[in-house]
Amino acid sequence: MAGHNQQSTTNQPASRKPEGVMKHLISFAIMIVLTALAFYLVATDVVPEGWVLPLIIIFAAIQVFLQLFTFMHLDQKGSGYYTLFIMAGILIAVVSAVGIILM
Amino acid sequence: MGTLIVLLVLALFLTAIFTGGYNKDFLDRVKTSKVWDWLTTVDHKKIAILYFMSGFFFFIVGGIEALFMRLQLIVPHNDLFVGDTFNELLTMHGTTMIFLAAMPMIFGLMNAIVPLQIGARDVAFPFVNALGFWLFFAGGLLLNLSWIFGGAPDAGWTSYTSLALNEYSPGPGIDYYVLGLQISGIGTLIGGLNFLVTIINLRAPGMTYLRMPLFTWTSFVTSALILFAFPALTVALLLLMFDRLFGANFFDYTMGGSTVIWQHLFWIFGHPEVYIVILPAFGVMSEVISTFSKKRLFGYTSMVFATVLIGFLGFMVWVHHMFTVGLGPVSNSLFAVATMAIAVPTGIKVFNWLFTMWGGEIRFTTAMLFAVGFIPTFVMGGMTGVMLALPPADYQYQDSYFVVAHFHYVLVGGTVFGMFAGAYYWWPKMFGKLLDEKLGKFHFWTFLIGFHLTFFPQHFLGLFGMPRRVFTYQSGVGLETINLISTIGVFGMTIGTLAFIYNIYKTFKVEAQAPADPWNGRTLEWAIPSPPPEYNFAQLPRVRGLDPFWLEKQAGNKGMTPAEPLGSIHMPSPSYLPVLMSLGFFIAGFGFIARGNYAVGILGLIVVVITMFMRSFEQDHGYHIEPEEIEDANKGVQA
Known part of the structure; x- marks a missing residue:
């Protein structure tokens, strides 16, 4: 371990699954398309008015999923801290939202 | 646009004049x-000094604003600062003290001490650290320039x-508030993230979570709170910006918006x-009380638990600022109960501090005096807090000076005393000199009594019914004497702060260097020289338990046992990009405040994007400090 000049970052697995560029590019493309689609739905009358809101919420959910798993590597090992902080964030957001809406 | 070019040329001229003329060595001379x-540093110890000193500067600015307000209220029907000016003073006093004085002073101490306490060589992202400081500074400057250009927020x-x-x-007053806080808020957010990553990843071998000093623990929880709380402010400010600058109607109820949403977002x-x-x-109090009682902190685990619990409950109580809005009895009672629950972990902490002192070998240094003065003061603030947490009583107290007294007891009696205690305790570690104790004690007593x-x-x-935020009051209703006493008290705090400033000045003049461990300390930061070398630890220490340095001293060792052989140390290079990027945000902020002409605003954003691009494609892997240099430096210290 001579010349060991960087502090170890804990809880990181030594080797990671190699991942292709394609996966990222495809996710990125899907996210761009979904964003554009959301704007398109709001700006035009392609779908009935009642459908617009549920549809863009579904698009948003897909994007969150892609963001977390493709770009933030939540599917890999050693993501305990991320999960902890994301869960804490969701909990606080839910409490705040429920507080505002119901109270 | 023209103005900008003129300013740029002027700045170049001034630099040339002060560095000795413009010739081919000009750039080299500037760079040395x-x-x-200081502008380009990414060293956490230098950034700490920048944070602490600019925070202290804004503390004085906010203090002067407070002094002006108390002078206006010294007698009834006074006409020193009337109407709008008084509104500007009270707004800027609050905003400055919270965002531009308390936050940076805290970040200053965190930067200076947390990496040392966990045995790290720097924070996880040194560049982001520098960027965080400069963004805060740009935002603070923008906010305070409102006094000169167009009137302060009111x-x-x-x-x-x-x-x-x-x-x-x-x-433009509120525009300054919105954009100034937005810019400094980005800085705070990335600063908080940085400390989370640092504390999770860069702990020295053996430094488990339950061996971390309490200041590190509280910094960790604070950073998590920043991560979750600041986005709410960002969103609120963004909505207000759209309402004010671009004609949106988020908060205008006549157009279908909601006024109360601002209050919710702001208090979340x-x-x-x-x-x-x-x-x-x-955290500072826990360190100071433990060190100067020469005892291990009483109930360490319960202290950690109480800290996390306070952090968690902090998100569940925001409606207690809105009891009189009319959200209904169910909501009010729910949040009242949650609020009173916070008194439990806080009480645990207070008793733990008292039990730490119990039977200890107490030394009343200035830092310890501030810590001891803090306990009763903060408990009084907590008591009035529980009183305010009762909705029926709150209907009587709300918007009166009772509330003002309450939050000054917790914020001055808590945060400001904490920062002063931390300053006296860690000054040798930050600057390599010891602050004068005699002046320090004078500072403490005048400040405490004045407060x-x-x-x-x-x-x-x-x-007695005096509402807060008013610039005058009637005579003959029994408010004169109390207001007079209150104003006299401000002079005590002013004298105390002046004594502190003189103490800083005097300390810089003193030649004598502070020893590495002036207080007989317990935690890792006292195991290295004061001030520490830029790499902090020549060899990372091995941590054997809570209060690691104390354990080694008890075992008869002179210093920490190294956990690694002496090797070359990787250091980050300094960078001018944080200053430039913050300058871009500053220009953009000014441009949008000017309204009507977005050219300057967009120009500022272009600067931001360009600097981000430069940062992304920069090929800079830092540099290494070789073992020989470290050994030479160590000899120099021992000689």
């Missing part, structure tokens, strides 16, 4: 100058809508914010 060194530090909308607050941020500023002070003289009578002002 001290100013350039809707209170909470900036409630509808008062803060264009209709009732024309002029604002309540955790008060825990953000108090928790690190708790209680100012704010204790304000409880009664509130109970």
Whole structure:
């Protein structure tokens, strides 16, 4: 371990699954398309008015999923801290939202 | 645009004049100058000094604003600062003290001490650290320039809508508030993230979570609170910006918006914010009391648990700032119960501090005096807090001086005392010199007495019916004497602060260097020289338990046992990009405040994007310090 000049970052697995560029590019493309689609739905009358809101919420959910798993590597090992902080964030957001809406 | 070019040329001229003329060595001379060194530093110890000193500067600015307000209120029907000016003073006092004084002073201490306490060589992202400071500074500067250009914000530090909308607050005042806080808020957010990553990843071998000193623990929880609370402020400010600058109607109820949403968003941020500023002070107190009682902190695990619990509950109580809005009895009672629950972990902490001192070998240094003075003061603030947490009683107290007295007892008695204690305790570690103890004690006593003289009578002002945020009051209704006493008290705090400034000045003049361990300390930061070398630890220490340095001293060792052989140390290179990027944000902020002409605003954003691009494609892997240099430096210290 001579010349060991960087502090170890804990809880990181030594080797990671190699991942292709394609996966990222495809996710990125899907996210761009979904964003554009959301704007398109709001700006035009392609779908009935009642459908617009549920549809863009579904698009948003897909994007969150892609963001977390493709770009933030939540599917890999050693993501305990991320999960902890994301869960804490969701909990606080839910409490705040429920507080505002119901109270 | 033309103005910008003129300013740029002027700046170049001035630099040339001060560095000795413009010739082919010009750039080299600039790069070797001290100013350039500080502008481009990514060293957490230098950034700590920048944070602490600029925070202290804004503390003085906010203090002067407070002094002006108390001078106006010294007698009834005074006409020193009337109407709008008084509103500007009270708004800027609150905003400056919370965002520009308390936060940076806390970040200053965190930067200086947390990496040393966990045995790290720097924070996880040194560049982001520098960027965080410069963004805070750009935002703070922008906010305070409002005094000169167009009038300061005047809707209170909470900036409630509808008062803060264009209709009732024309002029650029609130725009300065919105954009200044937005910019400094980005800085705080990335600073908080940085400390989370640092504490999770960069702990020395053997430094488990339950061996971390309490200041590190409170910094960790504070950073998590920043991560979750600041986005709410960002969103609130963004919505207000759209309402004010681009004609949106988020808060205008006549157009289908909601006024109360601002209050919700502001307090979802604002309540955790008060825990953000108090928790690190708790951490400082725990370190100081433990060191100067020469005892291990009583109930360490319960202290950690209480800290986490306070952090968690901090998000569940924001509606107690809105009891009188009319949200209904169910909501009010729910949040009242949650609020009173916070008294439990806080009480655990207070008793733990008392039990730490119990039977200890107490030394009353200035830092310890501030810590001991903090306990009763903070408990009084907590008591009035529980009183305010009762909705029926709150209907009587709300918007009166009772509230003012309450939050000054917790914020000054908690945070400010904490920061002063931390300053006296860690000054040798930050600057390599010991602050004068005699002046320090003078500072403590004048400040403590002045503080209680100012704010204790304000409880009664509130109970007698004096509303907060008013610039005058009637004579003959029993408010004269109390107001006079309150104003006299401010002079005590002023004298104390002046003594501190003189102490800093005097300490810089003193030649004598502080020893590495002046207080017989317990934690890792005292195991290395004061001030530490830029790489902090030549060899990372092995941590064997809580209070690691104390354990080694008890075992008869001179220093920490190294956990690694001496090797070359990787260091990050300094960078001018943080300053440049913050300057871009600053220009953009000014451009949008100027309204109507977005050219300057967009120009500023272009600067931001360009600097981000430069950062992304920069090929800079830092440099290494070789073992020989480290050994030479160590000999120099011992000789």
